[in-house]
Amino acid sequence: MLSKTADLLAKIRWWLLLALVVAAPFHAFLITWMKSADFFGGGANAGALFLISGWREIFVILICVLVFAEFLMKRYSPLTPHPSPLFDSLDFLILLYFALSLIWFFIQPNTTQWLWGFRYDVLPFSFLFFVRRAKWEKVSKLVWAALISATVVLIFGFFQSTILPQNFLENFGYAPYSGEYTPGVAVASCQYLEHTQTVCRAVSTFGGPTRYGTYLLLIIGLLLPYIFSSWKFRKFALALLALVVLNIFLTYSRSIWIGTSLAAFATFFIARARTKCSLRTIGLGVIAIFTAILITGTALVFSNIDLKTVLIRASSTSAHAQLFKEGTQKLIAQPLGYGLGTAGPASVHFEKFLPENWYLQIGLEIGIAGLVIFLGILFLLFKNLLKPARADTDAKKLGLFFALFGIAIAGLFTHSFEETTTVLILFGFIGIFSNLQVKPAIDKK
Numbered sequence: 001m002l003s004k005t006a007d008l009l010a011k012i013r014w015w016l017l018l019a020l021v022v023a024a025p026f027h028a029f030l031i032t033w034m035k036s037a038d039f040f041g042g043g044a045n046a047g048a049l050f051l052i053s054g055w056r057e058i059f060v061i062l063i064c065v066l067v068f069a070e071f072l073m074k075r076y077s078p079l080t081p082h083p084s085p086l087f088d089s090l091d092f093l094i095l096l097y098f099a100l101s102l103i104w105f106f107i108q109p110n111t112t113q114w115l116w117g118f119r120y121d122v123l124p125f126s127f128l129f130f131v132r133r134a135k136w137e138k139v140s141k142l143v144w145a146a147l148i149s150a151t152v153v154l155i156f157g158f159f160q161s162t163i164l165p166q167n168f169l170e171n172f173g174y175a176p177y178s179g180e181y182t183p184g185v186a187v188a189s190c191q192y193l194e195h196t197q198t199v200c201r202a203v204s205t206f207g208g209p210t211r212y213g214t215y216l217l218l219i220i221g222l223l224l225p226y227i228f229s230s231w232k233f234r235k236f237a238l239a240l241l242a243l244v245v246l247n248i249f250l251t252y253s254r255s256i257w258i259g260t261s262l263a264a265f266a267t268f269f270i271a272r273a274r275t276k277c278s279l280r281t282i283g284l285g286v287i288a289i290f291t292a293i294l295i296t297g298t299a300l301v302f303s304n305i306d307l308k309t310v311l312i313r314a315s316s317t318s319a320h321a322q323l324f325k326e327g328t329q330k331l332i333a334q335p336l337g338y339g340l341g342t343a344g345p346a347s348v349h350f351e352k353f354l355p356e357n358w359y360l361q362i363g364l365e366i367g368i369a370g371l372v373i374f375l376g377i378l379f380l381l382f383k384n385l386l387k388p389a390r391a392d393t394d395a396k397k398l399g400l401f402f403a404l405f406g407i408a409i410a411g412l413f414t415h416s417f418e419e420t421t422t423v424l425i426l427f428g429f430i431g432i433f434s435n436l437q438v439k440p441a442i443d444k445k
Helices: 002-036 043-053 055-076 089-107 111-121 123-131 139-162 168-172 209-227 234-251 254-275 279-302 307-311 314-333 345-349 358-385 391-410 420-433
Strands: none
Touching: 002 043, 002 055, 002 139, 002 168, 002 420, 043 055, 055 123, 055 420, 089 111, 089 123, 089 358, 111 123, 111 345, 111 358, 123 420, 139 209, 139 234, 139 420, 209 234, 209 254, 209 391, 209 420, 234 254, 254 391, 314 358, 358 391, 358 420, 391 420
């Protein structure tokens, strides 16, 4: 009886993860639309909208609870003896990071601020901790679902930033102004490229260009295994890759451009050494990327956009440098940190401070010790993703390495880990392919 119940829980958590993978990329768009349409009638029903706004976090917590319950049932069922749970150095660092964050819960006077910080800084790692402790069936279907959902997002992102009217998103509740996100105010319908009033940066269904850019890095990571294989639909994968690269360019996010370039550089040499991929495959990939860049370059020429506007952006660069300097000074003054939610995206709901560097943000919130642990977790994740495995699993882990590496590099210049959709899906797949108990059934349909 316990075994059958555990199997039922496994099916439920699989469907929850599928829903997360498919629907999460549309979260910002749908929530903005629902708020503008007063979907719940406001007033007494505002709580229902708030609950729906946190559906991704609710799904993640439910998956974690189901994994834990399933583990207990299998472990203590006499019919299904279960080995002792494996516990490695990555688990140790995640638990240590969680414990250090938990200390601030008892120190900080504002519990709500701590919860906001926990959402961005700790919840993704907690999700990873539980996901890698379960056996996941039909993983190929999860990846396919993510790519199909991404295709819709990519097409819309291209049209939103090029062909559609600049006020198109205002029809769905987006704000007519162009500025940074402010709590309680709708996302801007057109986030202009600096010093222009004609170029809308690509945001698609996300809340901003950089947020969208991190998702695009994730999609490249999911595509790479199909590009480096003899898959019969590889041409479709290459076409989708070209569309992703085109969208990356149209975000005009320099941090995402740098992250993509360095991730591609690192992954190329690793793939070349491991898979001995043919020059034909590499050539097709280069052609796909070149085509996307050529199309974008042509559009820039016809739009009369100064290249300096795209690359230099003096005011933006100086602002980043100033915020980084202020953040460094604050960290030196208080090396133990200021508490969760006191810096970065969570801080916009309180006393806003954006150091424009994810690692500096972690140091400001949890202290230098927390930053060291965070870097240790990233190092072990990279090491795990590059660890040799089955041939089919190897390629998928290498793709996830690309995504994580690109986002980590972008984090040097912005708050790249702030996009909940990207990070939760990424860590979900990393957890599946770094399973502790059994090898994931990635080929089972």
